[in-house]
Amino acid sequence: MRLPAFRSTGGRLAAAYTAVFALAVAALGVVLLLATRSALSEQFDSQVRAEAAALTQEYRTEGLEGVLQAVRERDLTPGALNYGLAGPGGRPLAGRLAGAKAPDGWSLFHIPRAEGRPETVRLLTVALPDGYRLMVGDDVDRIEALDSVMLRGFALALAGVVLIGGAGGYALSRDLRRRYAAISGTAEAIIDGDLARRVPVRGKEDDLDRLALTFNRMLDRLAELMESLRQVSSDIAHDLRTPLTRLRQRLEAAQRSADPAERAAAIDGGLADLDAMLETFAGILRIAEIERGARRAGFRPVDLSATARMVVETFAPSAEEGGRTLVHQPGGAALVEGDAELIAQMLVNLVENGLRHTPAGSTVRVAAMAGASGVVLRVSDDGPGVPESERERVFGRFYRLERSRSTPGSGLGLPLAAAVAKLHGAEIVLSDAGPGLAADVRFPPVD
Numbered sequence: 001m002r003l004p005a006f007r008s009t010g011g012r013l014a015a016a017y018t019a020v021f022a023l024a025v026a027a028l029g030v031v032l033l034l035a036t037r038s039a040l041s042e043q044f045d046s047q048v049r050a051e052a053a054a055l056t057q058e059y060r061t062e063g064l065e066g067v068l069q070a071v072r073e074r075d076l077t078p079g080a081l082n083y084g085l086a087g088p089g090g091r092p093l094a095g096r097l098a099g100a101k102a103p104d105g106w107s108l109f110h111i112p113r114a115e116g117r118p119e120t121v122r123l124l125t126v127a128l129p130d131g132y133r134l135m136v137g138d139d140v141d142r143i144e145a146l147d148s149v150m151l152r153g154f155a156l157a158l159a160g161v162v163l164i165g166g167a168g169g170y171a172l173s174r175d176l177r178r179r180y181a182a183i184s185g186t187a188e189a190i191i192d193g194d195l196a197r198r199v200p201v202r203g204k205e206d207d208l209d210r211l212a213l214t215f216n217r218m219l220d221r222l223a224e225l226m227e228s229l230r231q232v233s234s235d236i237a238h239d240l241r242t243p244l245t246r247l248r249q250r251l252e253a254a255q256r257s258a259d260p261a262e263r264a265a266a267i268d269g270g271l272a273d274l275d276a277m278l279e280t281f282a283g284i285l286r287i288a289e290i291e292r293g294a295r296r297a298g299f300r301p302v303d304l305s306a307t308a309r310m311v312v313e314t315f316a317p318s319a320e321e322g323g324r325t326l327v328h329q330p331g332g333a334a335l336v337e338g339d340a341e342l343i344a345q346m347l348v349n350l351v352e353n354g355l356r357h358t359p360a361g362s363t364v365r366v367a368a369m370a371g372a373s374g375v376v377l378r379v380s381d382d383g384p385g386v387p388e389s390e391r392e393r394v395f396g397r398f399y400r401l402e403r404s405r406s407t408p409g410s411g412l413g414l415p416l417a418a419a420v421a422k423l424h425g426a427e428i429v430l431s432d433a434g435p436g437l438a439a440d441v442r443f444p445p446v447d
Contacts, residue, residue, distance in 0.1 A: 018165030025161050029154030037147060044122070044138045045106075051081055052126050052136040059128050067134070071095045081138050082111075082121050088131030097123060097135040109137065179208050183215065195223050247273045299424075302343055304334040304368035304377050304443075311347050312366050315355070323360030326351065329367035334375045336443045338424045346420040349413040350379040350439050358383030358436070374445040380438040391430040417441075 051074075059067040071083045071094045084097025092098030100109045102125045110118040123137025182200050189197040198219060199212040247270050254266035312328035319326040336343075347366070354364040364381045386394060395418045414428075421428050426443040 015166075015169055018162060018169055021165060022158055022161050025154070025158050029150075029158070033147060033150050033154070036150060037143060040143050040146065044143070045124075048081065048122075048124050048136050048138055051083075052124050052134060055083075055134055055136065056126055056128065059132070059134070064132070067128075068094050071134075081136055082123065084123075084135035084137075086133045086135070090133075093132075095135070097121065097137055100125075100135055102135065104133075108140070176208075183212065186215075186219075190219065195219070195226060243273045243277055299337045299339060301335050302338045302340045304336060304343070304375060305331055307340065307344050307347060308366045308368045308377065311344060311351060315348070315351055319355055319364065322355065324355055324358060325363040326355070327363060327365045329365055331367060331369055334368040334370040334377075336375050336424065336426075338443075342420045342423065346417040346441065347377065347379070349417040350441075353413050353417075354379055354381040354383070354437070354439075362436075372445070375443040377441040377443070378438060380433045380436060382433065382436040385432060385435060385437040386430060388432075394430070395428070 055067055055070060058070050062070075068085060071085045074080050075083045075095045082096050084095035084100055085093045086098050086100075087093050090099075090101065096111065097109065100123065102109055102123060104125050104127055106122065106124055109121045109123050111121060112118050120140045121137035122140050123135050126134045126136075128134055179202075186197050186199045198216045201209050201212045201216070203209065250266040250270045250273070254263045254270075257263050257266065309328050309330070312326055316326045351364060351366065358364065358381050362381055362383045364379065367378045369376045369378065395414050418428055421441050424443060426441050429440045429442060431438045431440065
């Protein structure tokens, strides 16, 4: 039965990496063992060849007695190599290997022991003059003993890798399961209606923390949209109740009236109310389309100075008819990336807002300015302005100042302008123009 922690993706990955490291350690052990065995064998063979060459030279210089004495002395030295000297016909003369019936060159010779398996010696047999034969060998068991030690060491290392990897993988898997459970729990709570729930962030700035932050930003945006939807629904119900009631009253009056003129007036008033409601719904749909960001793909360079001049030239005559002055303050090129039609609509809404809420004789100024921190599109007037406490609230849908209730409008002009600004990464900041109100649309600098 598998442990629950290793049923997760993190646990399986940890187990896979542990298996890979274990195989790597095993492969490294085999390579090192073979390399070490080869190096030791070569070292022992070199030592045996050197001893055989020295004793051969001893025979040539000192004769048989000299090499006999040398073999006897070396054979009695603890830890030394194994030696043997045989006379003509194979007669043993000196050394443990004297009775070995081995061919010239390299061979293996087994020396019986009183207990256990025989000792295996790798020996080199050299033919001396006059039929004598010299044998020098080394115990192969020393290499095998070293192999055994290395094998035990690598086995312990392999076991350590598996244990540490398994423990680490189990701990990592449990930690990941807890963090995944936190994300899943948050999602389940939101499904159940708890929109205030957020994924906990540990502050480690790892991948899961970044995922949690992104998830939380998404939830914040969803909560914002849900609140906006709730507010819009409430505002629609509140703001349309009056025109619908008035429309019903006019229709009832037209139904009761026998005078054709009164009926025509009631029908005309009802149609005006319907047009106002249709205009309101069109504004709501327009804001929703802008907030969806569908038109961001069509962004192109837009000169705000040219847009400002065009809007002023278009609306200046109607402003004069209302007793107000609309002025364009010229400046240099002020380029931004955006949708020219939407930017023009935003500017029109700001200009209309300034003209609508200022008394006769007021002046509304439009200017576009480029600076190091970005481009600013400004619409200012010298009217009564907006109280500082209400400057943020005027961007809410259907919100209108108390003194503006008698003026025509749906309360969607500034929200639509704010939606266009947000689509372009800009913000609208209201400030005191001393006197009057200044609306600055601050665009980010173009790369």
